[in-house]
Amino acid sequence: MINKIGILTSGGDSPGMNAAIRAVVRTAIYHKKEVLGIHRGYQGMIEGDIAPLLTTHVSNTIQRGGTILKTARSAAFMTPQGMQQAYNQCLLHGIDGLIIIGGDGTFRGANAFFQQYNIPAVGLPGTIDNDLSGTDFTIGFDTAINTAVDAIDKIRDTAEAHDRIFVVEVMGRDAGYIALYSGISCGAEDILIPETQTNIQAVLNKIETDELRKKTVHLIVVAEGDDYGGAEQVTKAIKQKFPQKDVRTCILGHIQRGGSPTYSDRVLASRLGFAAVNALLAGNTQVMAGIVAGKVILTPFSEVIKGSTNLPPDMLTMIDVLAV
Numbered sequence: 001m002i003n004k005i006g007i008l009t010s011g012g013d014s015p016g017m018n019a020a021i022r023a024v025v026r027t028a029i030y031h032k033k034e035v036l037g038i039h040r041g042y043q044g045m046i047e048g049d050i051a052p053l054l055t056t057h058v059s060n061t062i063q064r065g066g067t068i069l070k071t072a073r074s075a076a077f078m079t080p081q082g083m084q085q086a087y088n089q090c091l092l093h094g095i096d097g098l099i100i101i102g103g104d105g106t107f108r109g110a111n112a113f114f115q116q117y118n119i120p121a122v123g124l125p126g127t128i129d130n131d132l133s134g135t136d137f138t139i140g141f142d143t144a145i146n147t148a149v150d151a152i153d154k155i156r157d158t159a160e161a162h163d164r165i166f167v168v169e170v171m172g173r174d175a176g177y178i179a180l181y182s183g184i185s186c187g188a189e190d191i192l193i194p195e196t197q198t199n200i201q202a203v204l205n206k207i208e209t210d211e212l213r214k215k216t217v218h219l220i221v222v223a224e225g226d227d228y229g230g231a232e233q234v235t236k237a238i239k240q241k242f243p244q245k246d247v248r249t250c251i252l253g254h255i256q257r258g259g260s261p262t263y264s265d266r267v268l269a270s271r272l273g274f275a276a277v278n279a280l281l282a283g284n285t286q287v288m289a290g291i292v293a294g295k296v297i298l299t300p301f302s303e304v305i306k307g308s309t310n311l312p313p314d315m316l317t318m319i320d321v322l323a324v
């Protein structure tokens with residue numbers, strides 16, 4: 001029987017992580033379990049940076065970005081010694097169940113750790129990148145796209161005023177979800193993502209065709225992981241081909257990770273936090289709770305990290321059709 005649940009957030013923070021922590025803490029306490037907050041992800045687990053989490057600690061946090069538990073990317077955790085130390089700290093603190101919130105790197109770590117050490121663990125998808133299998137959306141993705149959309153709309157205002165070409169780079173690591181969703185939402189003339197090969201000649205041709213049609217503003221949204229190389233490279237290619245054109249680059253960066261979570265991320269985080277604790281107490285382990293087609297499902301860690309490259313095909317084809 002599980003009595004003491006340790007919870008951590010790991011990797012890049014994402015808006016909604018606090019809502020998830022809150023749901024986990026309150027569901028666990030409802031079931032009369034103790035909760036221990038592990039600070040700074042796996043690094044804090046190794047160092048024993050662990051303290052009790054009470055229901056009052058999560059008051060007034062559902063609307064806050066970042067993570068009250070703090071987060072880190074721990075290289076030490078990927079070593080045998082680091083894992084052993086982390087396990088020892090769990091034993092020392094009497095942790096007999098774990099809830100892990102994070103993205104791709106977090107689940108890679110979890111997959112390696114739990115193959116060796118036997119502590120029941122359930123995960124929650126917390127990343128702005130939306131690049132995990134086993135859930136339609138990850139916690140933080142919706143907020144991140146809304147942030148990107150707000151910024152790109154503003155860029156379009158100034159682009160219109162000056163008749164400029166803008167190349168906007170969004171985050172996503174190796175995944176194109178943020179670029180695709182924000183680009184479609186902002187009516188981008190072109191969207192460049194890692195999942196499809198970028199044909200720079202086609203991008204340049206489109207700018208030329210637009211000019212012939214007297215379309216003076218051209219907005220390109222590029223994912224940071226695009227195979228052509230990101231916004232700076234795309235801007236360089238445009239300037240080389242059209243030296244007379246006014247081109248600007250904007251890299252949105254970490255602004256996409258912050259801010260108050262949208263209602264959608266708060267609900268997703270609350271549902272998954274609640275489901276994760278119930279799944280853990282029901283005897284599930286090494287699985288991530290996600291929502292697919294409206295229903296909570298559990299997916300093994302080993303499947304989660306295979307990555308989800310299931311970008312909706314209709315969204316890929318509509319880019320050119322809608323941006324005429």
Ligand code: F6P
Binds near residue numbers: 172257
């Ligand atoms: O995984 C989330 C993410 O924001 C990616 O989109 C991005 O590539 C990366 O983290 C940036 O990491 P860091 O904050 O360590 O620079």
